Amino acid sequence: MNGPGTAAPPRATRGLPVEVTSFVGRRHEIAEVKRLLAGAHLVTLTGVGGVGKSRLARRVAAEVQRAFPDGVSLVELADLESSELLVQATSEALRIHDHSRRTPLEVLVGHLRDRRMLIVLDNCEHLLRGCAALAQALMRSAPDLRILATSRQPLGVAGEQMFMVPTLSLPDRAARPSAPSDAVMLFAERAAAVVPDFQLTEADREVVERICRRLDGIALAIELAAVRLRILSTRQLLDRLDDRFKFLVTGSANELPRHQTLRALIDWSYALCTDQERLLWARASVFSGGLDLAAAEEVCVGEGILREEIVEVVAGLVDKSIFVSEDRLDVKRYRLLETVRQYGRERLIASGEEAALRRRHRDYYQKLAAQAQAKLVGPDQVALAARLHVEHANLRVALEFCFTEPGEARAGVRLGTDLLYHWITGLYLGEGRRWLDHALAVHSEEDEDRARALWADGWLAVIQNDIDAAAAMLDESRAIGERLGLESVLAYVALYSGMIAMCRQDTDSAIALYEEAVARHRATGDQVGLLLTLIRLSLAHSYRGDAARAVSTAQECLAVSDLFGERWARAYATMALGVEAWRQGDIRHARELEQESLRFHRTLDDPLGSGVSMEVLCWIAAAEEDHERAARLVGALETVWNAVGAPLSGFGHLGRYRDACRSRIRGVLGDRAFEAAVDQGAALSYEEALSYALEERPHTDVSPAGGRSPSVLTPREMEVARLVAQGMRNKDIAAKLVIAHRTAEGHVERIMTKLGFASRAQIAAWVTAQSHPDQRD
Template sequence: MARGSKARIPPGNLPADASTFIGRRRELAEVKRLLARSRLVTLTGVGGVGKTRLALRVAAELRRSFPDGVWFVDLTRLSDATLLPRCVAEVLRIRDHSPRSALSVLIDHLRDRQQLLVLDNCEHLLEPCAVLVDRILAAAPRVRIVVTSRQALSIRAEQILQVPPMSLPDAAQPAPPIPALSQFEAVTLFSERAAAALSEFRLTEQNSDAVVKICRDLDGIPLAIELAAVRLRVLSPQELAARLGDRFRLLTGARKAATPRHETLRALIDWSFEMCSPAERLFWARASLFAGTLDLTAAEEVCSADGIDREDVVELISALIDKSVLVKENHQRTVRYRMLETIRQYGRERLVEYGEWDTLHCRHRDYYRRLAARANEHRFAPDQVRWFARLEHEHPDLRAALAFCRIGSPETGLGLATDLLYHWITSYYHGEGRSWLDAMLALATEPSRERAAALWTNSWLAIIQGDLPAAKSMLAEARILGEELGDESALGYAALFSGFVAMYGGDADTAVGLYDEALRRHRAIGNRHGEALTLIRKSMALSYLGDAQGSIALAEQCLAVCDGSGDIWHKSYALIALGIEVWRQGDTHRAAALERESLGYNQSLNDLLGIALNLEVLAWIAASEGEFERAGRLLGSLRTVWRSVGSPLSGYGHLTGYHDECECRTREALGDAGYQAAAERGARASLEQAVAYAAQRTGGSRAAAPEHAAGVSSPLTPRERQTAALIARGLSNREIAKTLVVSQRTAEAHVEHILSKLGFGSRAQIAAWAVEHLPDGEPR
């Protein structure tokens, strides 16, 4: 690739194709044509016709045309229209901690971006989607949107493409010879899926008539064809064709209000249901209640009993995977299962018919209540990262459980929302967490320990948002409840977060007094979590007051507490506090090492607020060492990062003076033009690139092997340089393989070769090297 080329791969979240994409050349060309002249294209059509697959294929092929990314928003699991803007913001990885509405945050984020959004399955939220899309198009002139829905949005400038079924041989003509059948999409799809289900399947003179009849009977609907192809494991093509023909002849004259193609798909799913054993049918219906994916434990807890033995759940899952009812998803250490939305909606209808709708909802709610409680128990433990990741997978069902609680069991919902505190503050759901807590506190008003815990929990979210009046009000009530109930834990946290409020306003003396009270109460009941949080904040307050010795001692105490419990989240913040005071004492080398260590933890936790604080302190350190170009780049990156967080130094306003001083010194040293150039270079970097750059050692200890400059002197091949650039963007080996169109094994080999040639021991070092030598994210 030539120097200066801008063909880098933009960010995005398009899912990898689980199977080959068949045909649709005409439709692909038409969607691209419509998008070229309009900023909104809606793909409509019957369920199962392939609207989502077509939209994803278009998005993948147009990816390089949108430098700010192509983003896929799956709305099938969203039932609450009020959460629509927040759902889109989560997909775009916007972590706004301000009290602004999710819609305002989303619009501001998109205003200057050139992005493609794919909003998938909008029909159940048609009016809210129409309003949202209209607002985005009005405010963000470079954003284009593809919508999939069974109905059009019916708004201005909408271009509509009715997605047809796949092409079929003419029913009035004899089936063409086998070589000619490959031009028909439906036949090709059936043949490929049949071969995947039954390795020995081939399209032959003996079975081609039956295959064509199957595809015709199924009206060329891709989902129906894929469901039917699986049946070749137990039926011949001829038997399958005969059974389908009988079924659809029986349907003639039934349900006159339905369209023929809806009848076709419904009949196929009916037949799939009837082909299941009674236990498989019952499990299908029960598993359909899950809003997102489920794992084996969830399936056993929610779907067993009353007709399904727990020990049979594994076999039932296996059977439904074989029948294409469940889809298996492999994650790093776990396996999860999901249903296509058409299959899920069918299962929910059956669940109502079984009379189990309310019973299963209660089981589902209780399971996620227990899950949240267990996660909360591990918030200060060695496996906290695993729990944070698990809750991320479970978010659609946590949301569904909370919605059910709001209707009939707000006390349970209060405990559930409270126990999810670290899910709210370490992910994209900060504003949503506060909304749920606000709602449950308004409904469950009886004095209780659970209410006291919810109050101080919600106060922390309010403080991060800068909503101090609300935080003060909640903390005052939490303290009253704590005193009435003799709840030392509530009193300890009320004192702690009241200290946060005081420190937010710069009253460090009052904050230290409150932290002392919190420490006393937490230690009295052996609450190591509360103790660690308090030590971090008191260390920062003493640093602010100029008590270096006290600040360092408390930060080191906190590190010992965290190490004793195997915690890393709180440890990362203790390292930030220690790094700040060590930097203030002039030991920039040690301060930088502390911040880089913290940055590594925050990266693994995906904690954007922690990462932003690390970048802040590393920028201050760079300016102190006279590395003003580096400081400028880091300050530029911080513009983007703090914008994503929602407000600069969110919850840490007492550090603003250090930021302002760093910016002033850097601008003075570089001049306005030089500072602006450095800052803009930092602002253009992705988060992964900014983190990799910040993680580099500076000066003589730079870790990127300077003799390996890009170009002819680089030991890497062009493909290895491409791989290094993708690592710097945070892509996994699997994602790299998809991007480069190679096997995962080949991608892994490229990574091993890079590590060997550069003498590195980790992907982080590769990322740092790529940022330094491939600043545009591409090989040189």
């Protein structure tokens, strides 16, 4: 059984984020980078920090999407502090799920080998060697892959084409151009964003031009300066820039002038902050991937900032553009641009508070993980899983602290174990296994913490089909549990040992172990363990042919789930009932059950649960003698199982039914017709495969040429597109459709990828054109 909240992958990529501010100028640069990409496998954009490398890379990627039929994916590396997780981070960005024992690099290379796609590696400079090694490995194995990297220096890879991103074009001193330069245009647009009535008049144009020259045309410097127009006129801003930059002559002679310019401007931003804002800026630098208000109130309060003062201090940093505000999971999150975060980190280190803040950061996320574990059964499970997903970068930082700071390893063992259901959401299973393996290596004391980590790591090993390793870990966990009298540990050891027995086709032993686990979980009141075990026990009874016990056990799981408002285990229990209904020949009821289960798995973004239900739907189609549909489902399942990484991962005993079904379909259709139908199913995207299994009618839309053609969007994506056209934000869409916030985000990203759009406004215009074809250009 997979965990709640697994992110269902699009066909190949996660796509590009929506640009929240306008993109200014860079026509020549865009054209040149596109030309380089056409002839080179690796193009690296280099330049000073803040010059606009990331924005240029994203704009180029957006414009060339249609040249890459397998998609474009952005891998953001600024928050990654170690090259060890570089491959894992890239796989996550591509939404690659894998439960096998292959190394992360083998999985990534295998996924990309035959793909024609573009990967953007953003902010490589602090992981230069790791990025170079990754780029070399991918280019050797994937001939149709293109990589667009951004870095303050080249990766140093053979065949790399470099493009030095210039600063924004500045006004010509000799002759006034007919149109403003890129630097002036950027300043004017950002100024209008903070002062709505700002207009670039002829009277202050010369002042703005002087400001942009003073800032060397550095995009980030211009944006930071424009924010000051809330409290200064353009003339006052110029005067203060002149005063500030006079001190550059006392700076390091080794720094390039443009580095000095940006540094001086951030120094100025720092100087304009209140004492409390400076404190919060520095303290917030311990976060990776952003923070919300609750995290700031827990981690950043202390000497100089009271809890009740945090809101106003945060507001001040947002106003000064130190914090970038974003909507995630119905709350505001605050992100620091990497240059700004590193500046804050320097200030934090200088203050002597870094060690204390890192420990408070770890404590906060350890508490969050423990709360998520404790509340796993109940109506909040989807929201909790989504919260952990958003906080994944911070969870990594917390674990790294535990295993690098002397005396903190035990805390790392507990944190890694409490995150078990986060690890099994598909994207993180391999990473979770590595964290737990490391935890067990550094914490050898035979106590309850080690026993829990052993059975948790054992479950991950079972899902990866690493049965011998799983059995060894469970044996050690059982020995510790028996010696210390740990009833909960023994319950989970019995559960996962039962799974191993099923993998070995020893059904009688599995049932005995599951029954032991049920009794122990009842005794400890562990509802999570009880639900997990009831699902497995029902499938085991069904596999042995005991229909009555299979049904009654699954129905008990449904009853317990309903009692607590739980839906994740309920979906798996429904799947188990569907398997038994199919075995008994009640085909109509089996289809209803499996489609009900599949609908929830799609809502929850759980590809493993979706795959198992689709397998049963394939068997059902064959039982109804709809062999062509069954063969298409075989092909569609290739897409799903490729997303998961292993067919029937964790449910391997069902392979007997799968193999018999495929043999029967091939025998009826013949080899040629069978392979043709399988190819048709395999051509479907992940979302299209789910829609086909659910027998949803495909949507048709008006093609650009005016005719009718099959839509590239699934029915669900079309529904989301209409809500976007109504002006709804992702959180509003999630609430209306009763789906997770990140599910809504994923739908919007996939819509833009499929349609080749870069903004929500384009989606709205497209939907309007569909409704009023006579108004289309």
